[in-house]
Amino acid sequence: MAGGAMAGGGDALRALLRAANALLRQRRYRAALAVIKGFRNGAVYGAKIRAPHALVMTFLFKSGSLREKLKSIAQATYTHSRNLAYFVFTYKGLLAAQGKKTPFHSFLAACIGGWLVFGDNNPVNSQIIMYLLSRILFGLARLAVDKGYIPQPRQDPFPLLAALVWGTVLWLFEYHRETLQPSLQSSMTYLYQDSEVWHDVSDFLIYNKRTDSK
Incomplete structure (x- = not known):
C-alpha cells in the first residue's frame, strides 16, 4: 500500500515536471517567463555577491555580538538580493510591455526601475550605485573615443x-x-x-x- 502511494506520488511529480517543461518551451510565454527567470537570477546573484562581502566587512570592521554580526550580514544580503531581483523584474517587465526594444526604451525602463527599487538612500544601495557609477564613467569615456567625440589618446x-x-x-x-x-x-x-x-x-x-x- 505504502509503496503504491509512493509510486503514485512519483508519477504525479513526473507529470507535473513534463507539464512545466512543456510550458517553458511555449514561445508565446517566453517574454513573461524571461521576466520570472530574471527575478530569480537577480535574487541569486545579489546573494552570491553580497554575502561574502558582508561577511568580511562585518567581521573585520564591526563590533558587537556574534548574533548581531550574523543579523547584519543576513540583512545586507537580503536587501541586495531582493533589490536586484525587483530591479531585473521591473526592467524586463517594462521592456516586455513596451514591445520592441530600442536604446531609449532600455534607458527609460532602467530609470524607472532605478527610481522605484534603488531610490532609498541606504548603505547597500549606495554601494551598488557607486559600483555602477565608476564603470559607467569608464564606459562613457571609451564610447566617446569609439564614436570620435574625443581623440584616441597617444599614450595610455x-x-x-x-x-x-x-x-x-x-x-x-x-x-x-x-x-x-x-x-x-x-x-x-x-x-x-x-x-x-x-x-x-x-x-x-x-x-x-x-x-x-x-
Whole structure:
C-alpha cells in the first residue's frame, strides 16, 4: 500500500515536471517567463555577491555580538538580493510591455526601475550605485573615443587616472573624511591610521589592536 502511494506520488511529480517543461518551451510565454527567470537570477546573484562581502566587512570592521554580526550580514544580503531581483523584474517587465526594444526604451525602463527599487538612500544601495557609477564613467569615456567625440589618446591614460584617483581619495580621507562612504572610511582607517598605533609585538604584527587591557 505504502509503496503504491509512493509510486503514485512519483508519477504525479513526473507529470507535473513534463507539464512545466512543456510550458517553458511555449514561445508565446517566453517574454513573461524571461521576466520570472530574471527575478530569480537577480535574487541569486545579489546573494552570491553580497554575502561574502558582508561577511568580511562585518567581521573585520564591526563590533558587537556574534548574533548581531550574523543579523547584519543576513540583512545586507537580503536587501541586495531582493533589490536586484525587483530591479531585473521591473526592467524586463517594462521592456516586455513596451514591445520592441530600442536604446531609449532600455534607458527609460532602467530609470524607472532605478527610481522605484534603488531610490532609498541606504548603505547597500549606495554601494551598488557607486559600483555602477565608476564603470559607467569608464564606459562613457571609451564610447566617446569609439564614436570620435574625443581623440584616441597617444599614450595610455591609465597611469594618470590611477594617480588622480589615489591622490583625491587620500586627500578626502585626510581632510574631508565625512564625505566618504562609511565602509571606505573603515578600510582606510585600518590601513592608514591604525598602522600608526602599537604597544608591543602583539599589536604590531599579530593583531591590529590590543585585545586585552594591558
